[in-house]
Amino acid sequence: MRAKAKLYPKEAARLLREKPGVREAVTGATLHFERNRLRAYAEVPIAEWRERAKALKDHVLSHLDHYLELAEKRLRENGVQVHWAETPEDAHRLLRAVVERHGVKRAVKAKSMLTEELGVNPLLASLGVEVFETDLGEYLIQLLGEPPSHIVGPAIHLSLKEIQKLFHERFGTPLDASPEALAQVARKVLREAFLSAELGISGANFLVAETGTLALMENEGNIRLSTSLPKVHVAFVGIEKLLPRFQDLALFLPLTARAATGQRLSTFVSLIQGPAREGEEGPEEVHVVLVDHGRTALLADPEAWETLRCLRCGACLNACPVYRQTGGHPYGYVYSGPIGAVLDPGLLSLEEAYPLPYASTLCGACLEACPVKIPIPKLLLTWRHRAVAEGLSPAWEKAALAAYRRVMESPTLYRLFSKALRGLPLPQDLLPLLRAWTEGRGPLKPSPKPFHQLWREMEEPHGR
Numbered sequence: 001m002r003a004k005a006k007l008y009p010k011e012a013a014r015l016l017r018e019k020p021g022v023r024e025a026v027t028g029a030t031l032h033f034e035r036n037r038l039r040a041y042a043e044v045p046i047a048e049w050r051e052r053a054k055a056l057k058d059h060v061l062s063h064l065d066h067y068l069e070l071a072e073k074r075l076r077e078n079g080v081q082v083h084w085a086e087t088p089e090d091a092h093r094l095l096r097a098v099v100e101r102h103g104v105k106r107a108v109k110a111k112s113m114l115t116e117e118l119g120v121n122p123l124l125a126s127l128g129v130e131v132f133e134t135d136l137g138e139y140l141i142q143l144l145g146e147p148p149s150h151i152v153g154p155a156i157h158l159s160l161k162e163i164q165k166l167f168h169e170r171f172g173t174p175l176d177a178s179p180e181a182l183a184q185v186a187r188k189v190l191r192e193a194f195l196s197a198e199l200g201i202s203g204a205n206f207l208v209a210e211t212g213t214l215a216l217m218e219n220e221g222n223i224r225l226s227t228s229l230p231k232v233h234v235a236f237v238g239i240e241k242l243l244p245r246f247q248d249l250a251l252f253l254p255l256t257a258r259a260a261t262g263q264r265l266s267t268f269v270s271l272i273q274g275p276a277r278e279g280e281e282g283p284e285e286v287h288v289v290l291v292d293h294g295r296t297a298l299l300a301d302p303e304a305w306e307t308l309r310c311l312r313c314g315a316c317l318n319a320c321p322v323y324r325q326t327g328g329h330p331y332g333y334v335y336s337g338p339i340g341a342v343l344d345p346g347l348l349s350l351e352e353a354y355p356l357p358y359a360s361t362l363c364g365a366c367l368e369a370c371p372v373k374i375p376i377p378k379l380l381l382t383w384r385h386r387a388v389a390e391g392l393s394p395a396w397e398k399a400a401l402a403a404y405r406r407v408m409e410s411p412t413l414y415r416l417f418s419k420a421l422r423g424l425p426l427p428q429d430l431l432p433l434l435r436a437w438t439e440g441r442g443p444l445k446p447s448p449k450p451f452h453q454l455w456r457e458m459e460e461p462h463g464r
């Protein structure tokens with residue numbers, strides 16, 4: 001998928017102006033998730049859980065070659081066909097071969113950010129395969145032709161009214177249909193797709209190296225059906241998803257659920273150990289595609305590798321005051337919010353992902369929320385330093401900051417400029433540079449007195 005991150009500031013401003021309902025929907029949903037997370041974290045010794053999870057992921061990442069080889073061996077012993085994809089093109093070649101060999105006409109897909117990253121849906125469409133997203137949120141945005149807005153809640157930006165309108169136009173349901181009635185309609189369409197699809201596609205939350213087990217978490221049952229009903233199952237797994245031992249799931253499954261939605265455990269956990277054996281029901285063929293797509297390079301980066309600890313729980317998005325204003329679309333790539341701002345420059349290039357590292361107030365809420373303690377604020381500063389060093393910031397910004405520094409270093413210049421600015425009229429039309437700001441807000445009104453004068457006046461009555 002091509003990134004449109006460069007348009008972030010414009011797209012964020014446009015969305016806030018033209019679709020104010022998105023802010024309301026995203027803020028409401030993320031605050032709900034956030035409250036649930038805080039309650040779920042408080043029920044357990046979370047500091048100890050997070051520290052253990054961080055240490056375990058660091059161990060895996062620093063011995064990734066060993067665990068990848070072990071996982072491949074175990075998967076093959078389990079009867080799984082293992083493939084390696086360094087690039088999206090490699091992944092496409094493998095998937096195309098599966099589609100052609102089995103004459104696939106219909107596929108059901110479980111929610112997977114990696115398949116978004118790889119552009120799996122456009123590929124399947126180009127091969128004439130009808131694809132059904134089976135997670136309800138993903139299904140909604142597929143009908144709308146939109147990308148996901150959130151890692152865990154892809155349709156978080158939609159209001160009930162918008163969904164009612166969508167289903168009314170697509171399926172003729174009443175405009176005031178209840179959420180339960182809408183879910184029933186989607187369920188009927190998707191049940192038919194599950195039963196007729198030749199191919200099921202999924203990602204994986206974890207891949208256990210010692211047993212070659214794929215672990216998938218969900219709440220709707222669609223992943224279970226997507227991976228067990230079609231005769232072929234293809235799972236795309238990022239190489240950073242490994243866990244050493246089966247028992248490590250006992251920490252990571254509940255930790256991820258608590259971070260993501262505030263649940264003690266997701267409603268369904270599927271543990272997939274290869275194709276159906278004799279006398280069992282299930283897929284005849286299981287393929288695991290181990291995907292790099294920039295991860296090895298990120299792992300070799302001494303300042304940015306910690307990003308690979310990410311569990312894709314979405315907790316940092318829910319905690320982020322910047323993400324809450326717009327949801328994920330303006331970020332212009334698969335991963336949005338705080339993790340997107342530090343992962344996208346690593347997976348793509350800083351030039352392609354610029355200016356996402358600036359889409360943050362550096363408040364640190366993301367770090368507090370993250371179950372594996374990824375130091376997102378520190379990583380944001382790393383990417384910002386690099387952006388400056390690589391000359392990516394625009395010329396006007398450099399000139400403005402140089403002028404600002406000059407003024408702030410000189411009390412005389414500071415007084416002169418602040419006096420001049422307070423005296424100026426600031427009509428919107430004379431400020432083309434600020435128009436993006438002033439269009440959605442009231443006129444700028446400078447304070448009649450400078451701050452240090454206000455401060456003096458505040459202190460004087462007390463005789464200090």
Ligand code: SF4
Pocket residue numbers: 151259309310311312313314315316317339366369370371372373374
């Ligand atoms: S960075 Fe942390 S909080 Fe954000 S999605 Fe990844 S694991 Fe979750």
